[in-house]
Amino acid sequence: MGGSRYSIGDGMPVYSEEDCEGALFMAKWPNGYKCPRCLHPHHYNVSSRGRRLFECMSCRHQTSLTAGTVLEGTRTPLFKWFQAMYLMQIGISATLLSELIQVTYKTAWLMNHKLRYAIEQWDRELPLQGQLQVLGEFYAYEYSRRFSSMGAEAEHRAHPVIVGASVVESSGTMTRLKIKRMESAAGSPNDSCELERFLQNHAILAGDESHEIKVFDRRNRRERSALHAIWNEAVRWLARTFGGIGPKHLQAYLDEFCFRRMFRSDTMIELIGLCGMTNTIIYRDLVGKRGGIQPIKWGRKHAKSRQKIAS
Numbered sequence: 001m002g003g004s005r006y007s008i009g010d011g012m013p014v015y016s017e018e019d020c021e022g023a024l025f026m027a028k029w030p031n032g033y034k035c036p037r038c039l040h041p042h043h044y045n046v047s048s049r050g051r052r053l054f055e056c057m058s059c060r061h062q063t064s065l066t067a068g069t070v071l072e073g074t075r076t077p078l079f080k081w082f083q084a085m086y087l088m089q090i091g092i093s094a095t096l097l098s099e100l101i102q103v104t105y106k107t108a109w110l111m112n113h114k115l116r117y118a119i120e121q122w123d124r125e126l127p128l129q130g131q132l133q134v135l136g137e138f139y140a141y142e143y144s145r146r147f148s149s150m151g152a153e154a155e156h157r158a159h160p161v162i163v164g165a166s167v168v169e170s171s172g173t174m175t176r177l178k179i180k181r182m183e184s185a186a187g188s189p190n191d192s193c194e195l196e197r198f199l200q201n202h203a204i205l206a207g208d209e210s211h212e213i214k215v216f217d218r219r220n221r222r223e224r225s226a227l228h229a230i231w232n233e234a235v236r237w238l239a240r241t242f243g244g245i246g247p248k249h250l251q252a253y254l255d256e257f258c259f260r261r262m263f264r265s266d267t268m269i270e271l272i273g274l275c276g277m278t279n280t281i282i283y284r285d286l287v288g289k290r291g292g293i294q295p296i297k298w299g300r301k302h303a304k305s306r307q308k309i310a311s
């Protein structure tokens with residue numbers, strides 16, 4: 001179980017830029033072009049500095065294919081983005097991605113994280129519901145050491161997480177899956193308050209359905225559930241691919257894992273769809289510790305005065 005059908009050795013698919021444009025167009029405008037300003041459904045094709053633009057026949061507003069998508073502002077060819085999405089079906093490191101698609105490490109890192117950001121937005125929209133199963137666990141250094149040949153860094157201290165799934169009781173099929181790290185590293189995954197918080201943030205509980213939540217205990221070795229297996233799979237992937245992950249970005253990787261686990265062979269198609277619908281995030285916000293502080297926006301007016309200062 002969990003073995004990937006894809007192997008990097010199989011070689012990477014070659015996509016034409018036109019095919020990628022077509023796929024992104026469909027993802028962004030599934031019902032056909034629509035002007036982002038006036039919602040008019042018809043456009044002229046124009047090009048500016050080699051870039052293809054869509055000009056609204058009604059209000060003349062120009063927009064690009066990537067505007068309003070995760071790929072907005074990118075200077076990387078679309079086909080490389082699609083190759084990155086292809087590779088996210090396995091889930092690889094930025095180092096390997098940069099080698100395989102021939103971009104710098106920083107670009108590869110940013111691409112992977114932008115894709116994860118789209119997944120994170122998707123995850124927020126889909127809380128768990130119905131019959132639930134939950135399991136409290138620890139993401140710990142020992143796991144990394146056990147599974148990784150790379151030798152994990154000492155920064156991987158145990159961090160409590162909760163694995164939760166919506167399950168069709170009769171068949172045991174999982175319809176939704178989430179693994180969330182707890183905010184406090186000092187928390188215990190078996191703490192009922194933590195469990196309650198997890199449910200509040202990530203599940204819809206209609207009425208009194210507390211009886212429909214099955215809570216598994218990580219320490220109970222006789223009661224191995226599908227959630228235990230999924231958790232082990234996630235930990236192995238983090239260890240083998242990245243040599244373990246520190247707490248700062250752990251959640252993004254866990255979301256990526258759950259996304260792939262849910263969609264399996266449809267992962268890439270779903271990912272393209274998400275990219276077309278999700279606004280991008282910039283590097284500074286991805287790495288930023290300065291949460292809450294608005295960076296100064298240099299508009300045209302400011303740019304002028306800045307030029308003056310410079311000259």
Ligand SMILES: [Zn+2]
Nearest residue numbers: 035038056059
């Ligand atoms: Zn318009």
